[in-house]
Amino acid sequence: MAAFDPALIRRDFPALHQTINGKPLVYLDSAATSQKPKAVIAAIESYYAHDNANVHRGIHELSRRATIAYEEARGKVARWINAAEPAEIIWTRGTTEAINLVSMAWGLDNVGKDDEILISVMEHHSNIVPWQLLAMRTGATLKYIELDDHGRLVLDDLPSLLTARTKIVALGHVSNALGTINPIKEITAAAKKVGALVVVDGAQGAVHTKVDVQDLGVDCYAFSGHKMCGPTGIGVLWARKELLESMSPYQGGGEMIHIVGRDASSWAEVPHKFEAGTPNIAGAIGMGAAVDFLSDIGMDAIAEHERSLMEYAMQQVGAVEGITIYGPDSLDERSAVLSFTLGDAHPHDISTILDSDGIAVRAGHHCAQLVMKHFGVAATARASFYLYSTKDDVDRLVAGLGQVRQIFG
Amino acid sequence: METPQLSSLYQQLILEHYRNPRNKAELEEKTVEIHMANPVCGDEIRLQLRIEDDHIAEAKFIGQGCSISQAAISMMTTKLQGASIDDALGLAHRFTELMHGDPEAAKDRTLGDLRALQGVSKFPVRIKCALIGFDALQEALKKHASEGSA
Numbered sequence: 001m002a003a004f005d006p007a008l009i010r011r012d013f014p015a016l017h018q019t020i021n022g023k024p025l026v027y028l029d030s031a032a033t034s035q036k037p038k039a040v041i042a043a044i045e046s047y048y049a050h051d052n053a054n055v056h057r058g059i060h061e062l063s064r065r066a067t068i069a070y071e072e073a074r075g076k077v078a079r080w081i082n083a084a085e086p087a088e089i090i091w092t093r094g095t096t097e098a099i100n101l102v103s104m105a106w107g108l109d110n111v112g113k114d115d116e117i118l119i120s121v122m123e124h125h126s127n128i129v130p131w132q133l134l135a136m137r138t139g140a141t142l143k144y145i146e147l148d149d150h151g152r153l154v155l156d157d158l159p160s161l162l163t164a165r166t167k168i169v170a171l172g173h174v175s176n177a178l179g180t181i182n183p184i185k186e187i188t189a190a191a192k193k194v195g196a197l198v199v200v201d202g203a204q205g206a207v208h209t210k211v212d213v214q215d216l217g218v219d220c221y222a223f224s225g226h227k228m229c230g231p232t233g234i235g236v237l238w239a240r241k242e243l244l245e246s247m248s249p250y251q252g253g254g255e256m257i258h259i260v261g262r263d264a265s266s267w268a269e270v271p272h273k274f275e276a277g278t279p280n281i282a283g284a285i286g287m288g289a290a291v292d293f294l295s296d297i298g299m300d301a302i303a304e305h306e307r308s309l310m311e312y313a314m315q316q317v318g319a320v321e322g323i324t325i326y327g328p329d330s331l332d333e334r335s336a337v338l339s340f341t342l343g344d345a346h347p348h349d350i351s352t353i354l355d356s357d358g359i360a361v362r363a364g365h366h367c368a369q370l371v372m373k374h375f376g377v378a379a380t381a382r383a384s385f386y387l388y389s390t391k392d393d394v395d396r397l398v399a400g401l402g403q404v405r406q407i408f409g
Numbered sequence: 410m411e412t413p414q415l416s417s418l419y420q421q422l423i424l425e426h427y428r429n430p431r432n433k434a435e436l437e438e439k440t441v442e443i444h445m446a447n448p449v450c451g452d453e454i455r456l457q458l459r460i461e462d463d464h465i466a467e468a469k470f471i472g473q474g475c476s477i478s479q480a481a482i483s484m485m486t487t488k489l490q491g492a493s494i495d496d497a498l499g500l501a502h503r504f505t506e507l508m509h510g511d512p513e514a515a516k517d518r519t520l521g522d523l524r525a526l527q528g529v530s531k532f533p534v535r536i537k538c539a540l541i542g543f544d545a546l547q548e549a550l551k552k553h554a555s556e557g558s559a
């Protein structure tokens with residue numbers, strides 16, 4: 001493996017090489033969705049150009065090829081997160097659908113009106129609302145782990161929050177709004193003592209660091225292709241095979257059945273039991289290509305690059321007069337997300353001013369309204385980094401913030 | 410495409426209204442109130458009107474959000490004090506035209522300070538911000554009309 005060189009890596013991402021409002025693009029919105037490398041775009045194009053057919057249905061050559069490519073991609077993802085076998089990888093539309101799948105397929109059968117579901121104030125809406133729906137349907141109680149002033153979970157409360165009634169603990173691996181990295185292994189060990197199912201929203205987790213689902217000890221891990229250099233519309237639910245086998249189907253339709261009768265049907269084997277209808281074949285293949293791309297570079301090298309970039313960004317952005325940075329100070333507890341406000345400039349105005357400089361950041365509540373409420377702000381501006389981000393990007397951001405200060409000074 | 414200029418967006422008058430919003434207070438004797446929010450960016454207002462017969466006797470608001478949304482609401486309320494309902498609706502219509510880049514509207518003095526917002530039309534993603542106050546106004550007048558006739 002060659003030394004990590006963001007300049008070389010950037011060459012693989014066509015979308016990074018353009019001007020916006022006359023300035024070279026600085027893309028600092030990778031937490032919303034990452035840019036796509038040529039290898040991923042090519043894999044999708046090649047599938048449609050050469051192998052396009054439905055999977056698991058035809059006896060003909062194209063269907064055979066499509067099925068192989070689709071299942072190979074499943075195997076790549078399985079190896080990437082150290083799943084015990086490819087059948088533990090369920091293709092979904094993304095993290096959101098993966099969490100909804102667990103809440104429906106496991107939750108409805110296993111959660112009752114005296115039970116509790118434990119989540120946190122830090123969660124993305126996609127790891128809150130499905131549990132609210134489950135609580136509404138079952139009468140169960142939804143409980144929250146609170147946040148401290150640095151945007152970390154208040155884990156001192158954990159022993160009292162976890163009870164014999166806790167059926168599900170659902171937490172984000174890494175917060176998209178604050179960048180906080182949660183100690184999943186530690187929390188899981190505690191949750192397992194009360195017999196709770198542990199569901200992890202890994203949308204910002206596996207993307208940035210090496211994840212070994214078996215080592216984490218969790219029951220379910222969800223993530224999205226589009227945040228890790230893959231296409232939109234594809235994602236993964238990982239769960240242990242016995243768990244998947246014990247779960248009811250999620251949606252009904254083609255692909256997920258074994259034998260269909262007039263009144264009842266029997267289900268296909270896991271993972272197909274959870275993949276009703278024609279799947280996103282090109283998406284799965286694209287996600288497989290993204291895994292190859294990231295593996296070739298190495299997740300450890302990516303994590304190291306992002307860490308040194310964050311160190312630089314925290315210093316440089318932190319030195320801008322009037323700035324408030326949200327989330328943990330320590331780089332051990334923070335991923336590649338920098339959420340901030342600047343004086344009385346509204347994040348929306350910050351974003352417009354930066355955009356006029358070709359700098360893409362996100363402004364808003366980042367689908368984490370409970371986090372915003374915790375910090376008493378309506379919105380923040382968020383710069384998020386990935387393997388193709390550079391110190392140059394940080395410098396451009398800091399210069400752009402200077403302009404915000406000039407206007408709102 | 411021509412690059413829109415920031416200076417055309419962030420006029421001094423806009424920043425001045427943002428920092429010192431007019432009529433930003435609870436209106437105790439309101440006859441109609443509308444709450445409106447843009448969940449995408451967190452802009453939020455409660456527009457409160459005291460309507461007497463066919464005119465707006467008083468208009469106040471409580472809100473938070475970006476400079477464009479808050480300045481537009483502040484400017485709007487200064488135009489609403491004592492305005493007839495017809496004039497208020499006309500103002501909303503004219504301002505919407507301004508946001509859509511209508512050059513005639515940009516010359517219309519009846520818009521008052523609101524003309525400072527004409528630069529927003531060059532920033533399509535910000536037009537919603539400028540319109541939230543007038544959206545609330547139109548809702549409020551609709552609510553008033555339906556309650557009046559009920």
Ligand SMILES: Cc1ncc(COP(=O)(O)O)c(C=O)c1O
Pocket residue numbers: 031032093094095096097124126127172174175176201203204224235367
């Ligand atoms: C922490 C977190 N969870 C969940 C999601 C939802 O992912 P998706 O929209 O791909 O389903 C996101 C992305 O927006 C996220 O950042």
